[in-house]
Amino acid sequence: MTGLEQDPEFDFDFLFEFNQSGEAAAAEHYSYTSSSLSSALPLPTAHTSLPAPCHDLQTSTPGISAVPSANHPSGYGGAVDSGASGYFLSSSNARPNGAPALESPRIEITSYMGLHHGTSQFFHDVEVEDVLPSCKRSPSTATLSLPSMEAYRDPSCLSPASSLSSRSCNSEASSYESNYSYPYASPQTSPWQSPCVSPKTTDPEEGFPRGLGACHLLGSPRHSPSTSPRTSVTEENWLGARGSRPTSPCNKRKYSLNGRQPSCSPHHSPTPSPHGSPRVSVTEDTWLGNSTQYTSSAIVAAINALTTDSSLDLGDGIPVKSRKTALEHSPSVALKVEPAGEDLGTTPPTSDFPPEDFTFQHLRKGAFCEQYLSVPQPPYQWPKPKSLTPASYMSPSLPALDWQLPSHSGPFELRIEVQPKSHHRAHYETEGSRGAVKASAGGHPIVQLHGYLESEPLTLQLFIGTADDRLLRPHAFYQVHRITGKTVSTTSHEAILSNTKVLEIPLLPENNMRATIDCAGILKLRNSDIELRKGETDIGRKNTRVRLVFRVHVPQPNGRTLSLQVASNPIECSQRSAQELPLVEKQSTDSYPVIGGKKMVLSGHNFLQDSKVIFVEKAPDGHHVWEMEAKTDRDLCKPNSLVVEIPPFRNQRITSPVQVSFYVCNGKRKRSQYQHFTYLPANVPIIKTEPTDDYEPALTCGTMSQGLSPLPRPYYSPQLTMLPDPSSCLVAGFASYPQRSTMMSTPPSSSPKLHDLSSAAYTKGIASPGHGHLELQPQAAEAPTIQEVPRPMAVQPGSPKQPPPVLLQPQVSPHLSSSCSLGYQQALCPNSPSSPLPSIAHEPTCLQSSAHPPTTGQQQHQSPKVRRNESPVTGPLSLPEVREDSNHNLAPIPVTIKREPEELDQLYLDDVNEIIRNDLSSTNPHS
DNA sequence: TATCTGGAAGTAGCC
DNA sequence: GGGGCTACTTCCAGA
Numbered sequence: 001m002t003g004l005e006q007d008p009e010f011d012f013d014f015l016f017e018f019n020q021s022g023e024a025a026a027a028e029h030y031s032y033t034s035s036s037l038s039s040a041l042p043l044p045t046a047h048t049s050l051p052a053p054c055h056d057l058q059t060s061t062p063g064i065s066a067v068p069s070a071n072h073p074s075g076y077g078g079a080v081d082s083g084a085s086g087y088f089l090s091s092s093n094a095r096p097n098g099a100p101a102l103e104s105p106r107i108e109i110t111s112y113m114g115l116h117h118g119t120s121q122f123f124h125d126v127e128v129e130d131v132l133p134s135c136k137r138s139p140s141t142a143t144l145s146l147p148s149m150e151a152y153r154d155p156s157c158l159s160p161a162s163s164l165s166s167r168s169c170n171s172e173a174s175s176y177e178s179n180y181s182y183p184y185a186s187p188q189t190s191p192w193q194s195p196c197v198s199p200k201t202t203d204p205e206e207g208f209p210r211g212l213g214a215c216h217l218l219g220s221p222r223h224s225p226s227t228s229p230r231t232s233v234t235e236e237n238w239l240g241a242r243g244s245r246p247t248s249p250c251n252k253r254k255y256s257l258n259g260r261q262p263s264c265s266p267h268h269s270p271t272p273s274p275h276g277s278p279r280v281s282v283t284e285d286t287w288l289g290n291s292t293q294y295t296s297s298a299i300v301a302a303i304n305a306l307t308t309d310s311s312l313d314l315g316d317g318i319p320v321k322s323r324k325t326a327l328e329h330s331p332s333v334a335l336k337v338e339p340a341g342e343d344l345g346t347t348p349p350t351s352d353f354p355p356e357d358f359t360f361q362h363l364r365k366g367a368f369c370e371q372y373l374s375v376p377q378p379p380y381q382w383p384k385p386k387s388l389t390p391a392s393y394m395s396p397s398l399p400a401l402d403w404q405l406p407s408h409s410g411p412f413e414l415r416i417e418v419q420p421k422s423h424h425r426a427h428y429e430t431e432g433s434r435g436a437v438k439a440s441a442g443g444h445p446i447v448q449l450h451g452y453l454e455s456e457p458l459t460l461q462l463f464i465g466t467a468d469d470r471l472l473r474p475h476a477f478y479q480v481h482r483i484t485g486k487t488v489s490t491t492s493h494e495a496i497l498s499n500t501k502v503l504e505i506p507l508l509p510e511n512n513m514r515a516t517i518d519c520a521g522i523l524k525l526r527n528s529d530i531e532l533r534k535g536e537t538d539i540g541r542k543n544t545r546v547r548l549v550f551r552v553h554v555p556q557p558n559g560r561t562l563s564l565q566v567a568s569n570p571i572e573c574s575q576r577s578a579q580e581l582p583l584v585e586k587q588s589t590d591s592y593p594v595i596g597g598k599k600m601v602l603s604g605h606n607f608l609q610d611s612k613v614i615f616v617e618k619a620p621d622g623h624h625v626w627e628m629e630a631k632t633d634r635d636l637c638k639p640n641s642l643v644v645e646i647p648p649f650r651n652q653r654i655t656s657p658v659q660v661s662f663y664v665c666n667g668k669r670k671r672s673q674y675q676h677f678t679y680l681p682a683n684v685p686i687i688k689t690e691p692t693d694d695y696e697p698a699l700t701c702g703t704m705s706q707g708l709s710p711l712p713r714p715y716y717s718p719q720l721t722m723l724p725d726p727s728s729c730l731v732a733g734f735a736s737y738p739q740r741s742t743m744m745s746t747p748p749s750s751s752p753k754l755h756d757l758s759s760a761a762y763t764k765g766i767a768s769p770g771h772g773h774l775e776l777q778p779q780a781a782e783a784p785t786i787q788e789v790p791r792p793m794a795v796q797p798g799s800p801k802q803p804p805p806v807l808l809q810p811q812v813s814p815h816l817s818s819s820c821s822l823g824y825q826q827a828l829c830p831n832s833p834s835s836p837l838p839s840i841a842h843e844p845t846c847l848q849s850s851a852h853p854p855t856t857g858q859q860q861h862q863s864p865k866v867r868r869n870e871s872p873v874t875g876p877l878s879l880p881e882v883r884e885d886s887n888h889n890l891a892p893i894p895v896t897i898k899r900e901p902e903e904l905d906q907l908y909l910d911d912v913n914e915i916i917r918n919d920l921s922s923t924n925p926h927s
Numbered sequence: 928t929a930t931c932t933g934g935a936a937g938t939a940g941c942c
Numbered sequence: 943g944g945g946g947c948t949a950c951t952t953c954c955a956g957a
Contacts, residue, residue: 425932430952435931485930527950541940541949575934576949 398553398563401463401498402473405551405565411451414552414564417514418446422585422605426478426524426546426573436483436518437548437571440585445520445568447550449513458552460515461495462503464522465549467570472549474500476530477540478573480548481521492519507552522546522573544574545673570673582606582664582672589646591657591678596648599633602675603641608666609634613644615662615677626650630662649679656681 399405407414420437427434439445447460464478479501482494493504503520507513527540548568553561572583586603602613617626628650633643642664649658661674 427931428951432930432932487930524951544949574949575951 398497398561401465401500401502401549401551402471404471405563407564407566408450409562409564412554412562412564413450414550414566415448415450416445416548416550416566416568417448418443419569420445420517420548420571422569422583423572423577424522425575426522426544427481428524428526433481433483433521436488436521444516444518445548446514446516447566448515449507449552449554449564452507452509452513452554455509456555457509458507458513458554460505460507461497461551461553462505462517462520463497463500463549463551465547465567467545467547468543472547472565472567474498474549475546476536476538477525477527477543478546479523479525481523483519483521488519490516490519517548520548522571524573544577545570545572547571580606580666581670582608582611582666584664584672584675587675587677590676591680592646594649594652594654594658594679594682596646596679598646600644600646601641602644602664604664604672605640606666607637607639607642607664609637610666611637611642612665613642613662614665614671615647615660616674617650617658617660626660646677652682654679654681 418439418441421440424437425434436444449458449460452458462480464475464480465472466475480494480503481501482492482503484492490505495502495504501523505515505517505519507515525540527543530536530538530540547570549565550567551563551565553563556562569585572581577583582604583606584602584604588601589598592598592600611632613630613632615626615628615630616624619625626649628647630647631645633645636643649660651658658679660677660679662677663672663674665671
């Protein structure tokens with residue numbers, strides 16, 4: 001690292017600049033974005049700044065603790081409100097951020113001292129001092145001398161939990177290096193950060209978005225050559241980069257500390273980066289290039305860049321591999337001279353890229369981040385689209401990656417023609433690539449955009465998303481990894497959006513807007529790295545399922561952009577899971593009358609003759625209300641298929657569908673993920689049920705339609721499962737969307753149709769009085785018209801700390817706390833601790849949820865620790881039962897509820913994240 | 928030689 | 943505090 005990098009002063013300057021100008025700056029940004037975007041930033045630029053928008057949107061939330069309601073209303077809530085607009089993002093009027101003008105109370109950002117981190121970081125990165133002549137800096141910038149890192153790292157800024165000092169591991173080490181690195185870590189704090197990340201904490205660190213990881217990753221020294229972003233923010237950075245092995249946080253791994261793996265250790269890295277750390281290459285051009293660059297967008301970009309590169313500078317700490325990569329591919333403007341012409345990616349942005357330059361756009365898009373990421377530049381250049389207009393390519397205001405988007409709208413449909421295999425062992429940064437994700441039948445996944453008749457190519461975005469029962473969002477522990485080589489025929493480009501690495505693949509008309517995804521691998525980030533991030537609430541342990549998430553932004557004639565998204569089936573990424581755990585990919589039936597008796601064929605992997613299929617009804621708190629082992633036909637059992645007889649449901653008198661789960665168990669701790677199954681009332685024909693009354697809408701929303709789903713499918717579809725389709729609830733027309741499909745029958749590949757609200761549809765729905773119980777109308781009313789306020793209708797999975805859906809809840813009529821309302825609110829703040837959605841939407845759950853917003857099946861699960869406290873004793877629990885019955889006036893059949901710690905494992909695992917979130921939220925006032 | 932893979936050793940955390 | 947287990951991460955070796 002060069003002295004410059006380490007120059008605290010430098011960082012502080014920026015920091016300060018930021019802080020001081022804080023609000024003003026923030027405001028400026030906004031205004032910039034909103035108003036001046038066009039002027040200040042040429043669309044092309046905006047385009048490039050893609051990340052920014054996302055950040056904005058997302059971020060608005062995250063870093064800013066206060067943002068709360070204000071934000072929501074305008075921000076998320078707004079999104080919701082505007083719903084319709086959501087998908088259509090107006091490129092024209094929108095702020096680059098895409099957010100309504102203002103919504104975002106980014107102001108908060110400013111205030112916070114913690115910002116230093118972020119800012120500093122930010123600047124630090126930027127620091128690229130060389131790049132940024134001090135003279136160019138804003139005069140107003142106050143220079144803060146950095147006496148010591150301590151100062152730098154204002155303890156106050158750190159959340160208690162996160163406080164480095166608190167961490168034993170970092171202790172000393174943390175002092176300088178940590179601090180040093182720390183800044184990087186925080187870029188996320190910036191308001192622009194993705195919301196997904198940590199929502200809300202004022203605490204800078206908290207602000208640390210999980211997405212950050214991505215950035216880190218990107219910047220991270222270790223990441224794989226081209227890609228793997230490492231989240232180094234963690235220990236290495238914070239805790240003491242000095243440690244030999246960058247990794248283990250808190251000395252979890254002694255060996256690492258011992259330098260057992262020197263190779264990994266940044267310090268030892270054999271292949272120091274020639275170019276120096278890939279810092280954010282905020283080059284003069286990009287950053288200061290011209291006066292205009294100071295525009296908000298520029299700032300945003302810079303921030304983004306900063307964000308991403310958190311770890312970069314740890315020069316020493318950069319893992320060989322990462323470093324190598326970074327070096328090779330992403331020359332950082334900042335410190336070192338980039339190899340001339342190294343590649344596009346690295347090329348210091350010149351202030352004037354031709355907007356048309358696709359490559360460039362990408363670069364710019366990623367702005368600093370990308371450079372940072374060091375996207376390996378392929379020998380071949382990113383094809384320049386015939387005429388990829390910014391609009392076609394990307395709108396400045398694109399929905400954040402954690403927003404739920406429809407897979408189709410109007411004539412357009414983004415579809416995964418060929419699903420990826422259910423197992424793909426992800427590689428660590430310390431490993432070589434494990435290749436591209438493949439399709440189960442050989443070959444690679446294929447994605448196609450239907451209904452697009454224009455001649456302009458579009459860009460298909462791919463990122464790694466979660467596969468749990470919550471809303472789809474970028475996975476904190478996995479990043480897409482760009483694969484290159486002889487075997488790769490698909491051109492791709494990496495970009496970083498909201499701290500998540502995104503692979504961009506051209507969708508060409510000549511190929512029927514079809515792309516073979518043979519260039520996407522999956523990188524696993526060390527849990528320790530990610531978990532230590534401030535603001536990161538998810539846990540990595542056993543959180544090994546991901547989905548490939550594809551997005552495409554289709555420019556509309558009216559200037560808006562239609563964003564479609566589709567997620568693949570879940571992909572198990574762990575080695576062990578792939579080898580031992582049973583996996584259910586498909587089920588021949590996903591609903592059946594309570595009488596049971598029907599044979600159901602499960603398709604998947606690792607089935608054994610001894611495999612058991614257990615049907616479970618879970619209470620909102622996660623306890624098993626009912627368990628029943630289904631009969632399996634051992635004779636027909638094959639490694640890839642299992643025939644099971646659907647057991648009769650415990651309550652033969654249900655009046656509405658009840659969703660339960662089942663899993664395949666190969667032994668202790670070897671069980672598949674829960675699959676959803678719906679029991680239908682005995683006398684009810686297996687036909688779709690439409691919400692009929694206020695009392696049961698929830699039910700319908702939550703559970704019904706399963707029977708409808710004609711195709712067997714894995715239940716995975718978190719988003720679907722979690723979110724009752726608002727649209728369905730709101731719009732009569734949408735009722736047709738199988739809620740269930742959303743719940744589980746929807747092919748994993750399908751994205752939440754729930755959100756599939758075309759602007760028109762959505763608008764109508766909202767406007768439509770007929771959907772009264774969807775108290776959404778008011779919101780709609782509040783919301784600016786779509787055109788006026790292009791906000792993604794998509795659901796914003798808030799970060800854990802995200803304020804509860806206050807806005808929505810009130811609107812929901814009490815008696816309705818049905819799934820619809822619930823679902824809706826969930827949709828708004830899916831991750832909100834206060835409004836968790838039960839992964840399993842059985843009737844009781846729906847109702848209860850409403851009654852007990854804070855607890856959902858998942859949340860109710862206690863974290864591992866908590867669990868331990870739980871009585872392992874098996875005993876009858878009447879709670880769930882009673883409530884359920886009472887609610888439905890059903891004569892409950894006595895049920896014995898067993899508490900089996902082991903059994904709950906899965907539940908816990910599934911819910912741990914939520915729990916953690918809750919814990920964090922409760923413990924952290926700010927958040 | 929480089930990449931991809933499968934397998935397994937070493938380590939950490941939990942019971 | 944040690945042993946057993948499981949999960950995570952890293953390393954090794956073969957194709």
